[in-house]
Amino acid sequence: MQVLVPYIKPLIGIWLMSVAIHCHGATAQQNDSNVSPKVFTSEHKVKIAGTSLSYTAIAGETWLKDEQGLPTAAIWSTSYVKKGKSKRARPVTFIFNGGPGASSMGLHIGLLGPKIVELPDLVNGDDGVAPYNLIDNPNSLLAVSDLVFVDPVGTGFSHVIGKGKNQDFWSMGGDTQSMADFIHQWITDNQRWNSPKHILGLSYGTTRAVDVAYFLSAHYGMDVNSLMLLGSALEMAALSPVDNNFMAYFSFVPTMAAVAHFHGKAGQGKTLAEFTAEAETFVINELMPALIMGSRLSKEQKNQVAQRYADFTGLSRDYILKSNLKILIPNYRKELLRDQGLTLGRGDGRITGMEYNNAADSPLIGDPVDYKSSGIYGASFYQYLSTLGVEMDRKYNVWNTQVGKYWDWSPDIKAYSNPQRYRVAKRVGIIEVGSKLGKLMRWNTDLDVFVASGWYDLVTPLFDTKRTFSSNGIVPERVNIHHYSSGHRLWLDVPTQSELLNDLTNFYQLSE
Structure with a gap:
């Protein structure tokens, strides 16, 4: 604990x-x-x-x-x-x-x-x-x-x-x-x-x-x-996004999908409700079993899950593979809009802030919702x-x-x-x-x-x-x-x- x-x-x-x-x-x-x-x-x-x-x-x-x-x-x-x-x-x-x-x-x-x-x-x-x-x-x-x-x-x-x-x-x-x-x-x-x-x-x-x-x-x-x-x-x-906390690797994914949908990074042409419902199905039927399998997952299976993960979250498949299918919220907040030099709010993923270090793996100056x-x-x-x-x-x-x-x-x-x-x-x-x-x-x-x-x-x-x-x-x-x-x-x-x-x-x- x-x-x-x-x-x-x-x-x-x-x-x-x-x-x-x-x-x-x-x-x-x-x-x-x-x-x-x-x-x-x-x-x-x-x-x-x-x-x-x-x-x-x-x-x-x-x-x-x-x-x-x-x-x-x-x-x-x-x-x-x-x-x-x-x-x-x-x-x-x-x-x-x-x-x-x-x-x-x-x-x-x-x-x-x-x-x-x-x-x-x-x-x-x-x-x-x-x-x-x-x-x-x-x-x-x-x-x-x-x-x-x-x-x-x-x-x-x-x-x-x-x-x-x-x-x-x-x-x-x-x-x-x-x-x-x-x-x-x-x-x-x-x-x-x-x-x-x-x-x-x-x-x-x-x-x-x-x-x-x-x-x-x-x-x-x-x-x-x-x-x-x-x-x-x-x-x-499930609310504690830290390494080796299994539940943290999947509990936030449908919300990541909602945030990506808002920022135009995923789910375009679908309603928010439709897209997040599909993300929930992905978590239950594909991501959770893959996380349970771990290294027993074949390369082909892992690539397939990573691509699906990318489609829902707006992240690149390569980034997800490098993370071993384990994306924590601090990483997501920094990565989704990295190309724009922006970081996401934790309290509200729609609200963004600009930080001074765009190479960091997570936000450095706090939550823009707060400040x-x-x-x-x-x-x-x-x-x-x-x-x-x-x-x-x-x-x-x-x-x-x-x-x-x-x-x-x-x-x-x-x-x-x-x-x-x-x-x-x-x-x-x-x-x-x-x-x-x-x-x-x-x-x-x-x-x-x-x-x-x-x-x-x-x-x-x-x-x-x-x-x-x-x-x-x-x-x-x-x-x-x-x-x-x-x-x-x-x-x-x-x-x-x-x-x-x-x-x-x-x-x-x-x-x-």
């Missing part, structure tokens, strides 16, 4: 960005018994689908406590609650981003909140400069559900306090319990036990969403109505906090690299009743929650699942999403998989924003 860990970090569901947004105000001494959680409340209106909606915004801390009642962490969240006489029957949705190490900022002002950033055309190269505009979100989910954006420990303003230690929270087990405890506390404080409850996550946030829903059901007797999983990452192995979008959201969120009346004396961690650096990826021993199975899982690095989702859907026969995948997502590819949701005991009749012309962070494509939000709005009605 150690070889996979460095490549799990790109499952961030938000740009790799060290920008820290600083907010100023009075400081709170963590050990002062007179100090209470900081909370900022304000009233607002927004126009959604042409209708004016009044809501209360509550941005602030919730303190988690240990069994002795002593605080261990301050969890920062921003809640949007529609004003009205009765809230008990109104849905509430808890929202997480990924990483581990990402705050909820991207989903907050990128897609779901009442205010979002007005985007420039990133796909065609316009990354824009300040000033940026925050506009009413015409399709915000606030129309159908109250929204709670949550920042795990080490992200946003969330941090350990009292006797808490970062390592208590920087693991799958610790992170899951803290987020489940937060949801339990929020539901109790706001008297919303009878409200329909939903969890939405992006990237590692989908791992978290499933694990938290499982924990809530098993430990708190709290069932959720639905899970909404964007850029799902329920099994980590072309980070400034837009960083500056905009900084400005937005002031409209919520937030005054803090510590930095807002948009993306905290320390979380991923010190994250403990050991499997949660509580998930294994047999100690021997735990030892095996730890030895081979099994990190997955798909089996938990399968069990959860059998415990809760009303649980519906919404899955959103981008055609051009080179982080959590669509083919692997289909594979994951076709196994693990997951109930297919209650899973809704949607494809969008976007990448990993689906909101970076403007047309996708409205399409996705419309689909999500309809899904709420299905899951009632």
